Amino acid sequence: MKIVPAREFDLKREVEYGTPQQNETVRQIVSDIRREGDAALLRYTEQLDRTKLTAADLRVPQEELQAAYAAVEPSFVTAIRQAAANIRAFHEKQKRNSWMDWQPDGSLLGQVIRPLKRVGVYVPGGKAAYPSSVLMNVIPAQVAGVPEIVVVTPPSTNGGEGINPYILVAAAEAGVSEMYRVGGAQAIAALAYGTESIAPVDKICGPGNIYVALAKREVYGAVDIDSIAGPSEIVVLADDTANPVYVAADLLSQAEHDEMASAILVTNSATLAEAVQGEVQRQLEVLPRRDIAAASVEQYGAIIVVDSIDEGIDVVNRLAPEHLEIMVQEPMAYAGRIENAGAIFLGPYSSEPVGDYFAGPNHIIPTNGTARFSSPVDVDDFIKKSSLIYYSKEALLQNGAAIIELARHEGLEGHARAIAVRLEQEGKAESDNGKAK
Numbered sequence: 001m002k003i004v005p006a007r008e009f010d011l012k013r014e015v016e017y018g019t020p021q022q023n024e025t026v027r028q029i030v031s032d033i034r035r036e037g038d039a040a041l042l043r044y045t046e047q048l049d050r051t052k053l054t055a056a057d058l059r060v061p062q063e064e065l066q067a068a069y070a071a072v073e074p075s076f077v078t079a080i081r082q083a084a085a086n087i088r089a090f091h092e093k094q095k096r097n098s099w100m101d102w103q104p105d106g107s108l109l110g111q112v113i114r115p116l117k118r119v120g121v122y123v124p125g126g127k128a129a130y131p132s133s134v135l136m137n138v139i140p141a142q143v144a145g146v147p148e149i150v151v152v153t154p155p156s157t158n159g160g161e162g163i164n165p166y167i168l169v170a171a172a173e174a175g176v177s178e179m180y181r182v183g184g185a186q187a188i189a190a191l192a193y194g195t196e197s198i199a200p201v202d203k204i205c206g207p208g209n210i211y212v213a214l215a216k217r218e219v220y221g222a223v224d225i226d227s228i229a230g231p232s233e234i235v236v237l238a239d240d241t242a243n244p245v246y247v248a249a250d251l252l253s254q255a256e257h258d259e260m261a262s263a264i265l266v267t268n269s270a271t272l273a274e275a276v277q278g279e280v281q282r283q284l285e286v287l288p289r290r291d292i293a294a295a296s297v298e299q300y301g302a303i304i305v306v307d308s309i310d311e312g313i314d315v316v317n318r319l320a321p322e323h324l325e326i327m328v329q330e331p332m333a334y335a336g337r338i339e340n341a342g343a344i345f346l347g348p349y350s351s352e353p354v355g356d357y358f359a360g361p362n363h364i365i366p367t368n369g370t371a372r373f374s375s376p377v378d379v380d381d382f383i384k385k386s387s388l389i390y391y392s393k394e395a396l397l398q399n400g401a402a403i404i405e406l407a408r409h410e411g412l413e414g415h416a417r418a419i420a421v422r423l424e425q426e427g428k429a430e431s432d433n434g435k436a437k
Helices: 020-036 038-049 062-071 074-092 131-144 165-174 184-193 210-219 244-255 270-284 290-300 309-319 352-357 393-409 413-436
Strands: 003-005 099-102 108-115 118-122 148-153 178-181 203-205 233-238 262-267 302-305 323-327 343-346 383-390
Touching: 003 270, 020 038, 020 184, 020 210, 038 184, 062 165, 074 131, 074 165, 118 131, 118 184, 131 148, 131 165, 148 184, 184 203, 184 210, 233 244, 233 309, 244 262, 244 270, 244 290, 244 323, 244 352, 262 270, 262 290, 262 309, 270 290, 270 302, 323 352, 343 352, 393 413
Parallel strands: 003 302, 118 148, 118 203, 148 178, 233 262, 233 323, 262 302, 323 343
Antiparallel strands: 099 108, 108 383
């Protein structure tokens, strides 16, 4: 893991747009699903997932979800239940209420909050199983009040036979009642446009491979999507009080995700920098996903040495990391100065996996520096808002001239006249009433 001064470091991020061939493949799949429905969905499932299904096989019955409990350890069930309770409690605090405000002139202004009606959750199953992703997508949608939540996942996890039982148990614990064994771009297209077996949704969320990401981009507009996720990132901001063993372990916890993941230490301590450099190599030797983590560390990892923690904060805000750990003597003193980070972990015991799995905040967090302008998934991602406007006669007579002025400056005479006719009619009516008296 290279040690570099801050002025020499540049993390080049590239948004993954896929190759021309990948994009064309996705466009073809989406088009076929849109035109042919189940027939294309089943054809691509057999072709790409090597699983032959009928339309009747697509939906995962509740009996299959319940049967999966026999294939997992009781300790896993206990852990997933505890995590679900924490995640639910955290997201319950984010709930919004509709509001209305009566004005002195008799007008009413407000905002109506409604949940989306139907949401699709994609759970990846190509290289590995991620039951935690089920909870992080489904629970916020439930808290928001979404009445229909449908989960899709590849028919065989990591090339094995059937859906991973840990995914099925997580879905059961989250209260999922509608789940389909279909994955890839074809699943995204089915959620977006619907087939004979799968009704269309209003929003699609959840991570996936490049084909899933490109399909989400392709269908955006027909439905909403959460984001196009990039490789995982962690930045650790540390001083000489940090434990190098902890720092190295946390850096590798993200490096093992993907060869393109980035793991970066920012420190004002040359001693810590050297200790972490050695510790990363030592821990790599015994890490099961060593090859992936080593490639990540080699290509996108770095130890950045700064002159002060203040300079380190500037580096952090420029990087806008997905995950930020602050391991300094007084971490709370610096939390308020972090402007750009998806999730902030304070102190030596707030290791990033605490947030990934258990604490409660969502682990679906902006990547590729997008923490500069976006946020983790939360309840707001599953609601929509309508403005409420009731203008009284008094308010229109009082403000109509200003509205007309603005409309005419934009060259929209029809807008101006829509107000003018009311002023004319109501003004005339008031004049006539005055004469009658």
